[in-house]
Amino acid sequence: MAFNQKEYINNYKKENYKTFKVEMQKQEKEHLDNLLKEKNLKGAEFLRLSIKALENGTLKKEEEDN
Numbered sequence: 001m002a003f004n005q006k007e008y009i010n011n012y013k014k015e016n017y018k019t020f021k022v023e024m025q026k027q028e029k030e031h032l033d034n035l036l037k038e039k040n041l042k043g044a045e046f047l048r049l050s051i052k053a054l055e056n057g058t059l060k061k062e063e064e065d066n
Contacts, residue, residue: 020047
């Protein structure tokens with residue numbers, strides 16, 4: 001049996017990765033896409049930076065007015 005690289009990659013991803021999916025309003029998503037492009041960031045890089053900011057306490061959810 002020959003080595004199937006595509007199958008190997010698919011299996012590797014299944015075992016080692018998970019998808020983070022979020023629904024956003026179209027305008028928000030377009031704005032995010034533009035910001036990421038402007039800052040030369042990929043979605044995964046943005047998420048990793050956001051996680052670090054949460055861990056460091058530099059990213060906090062704004063309090064909503066009641």
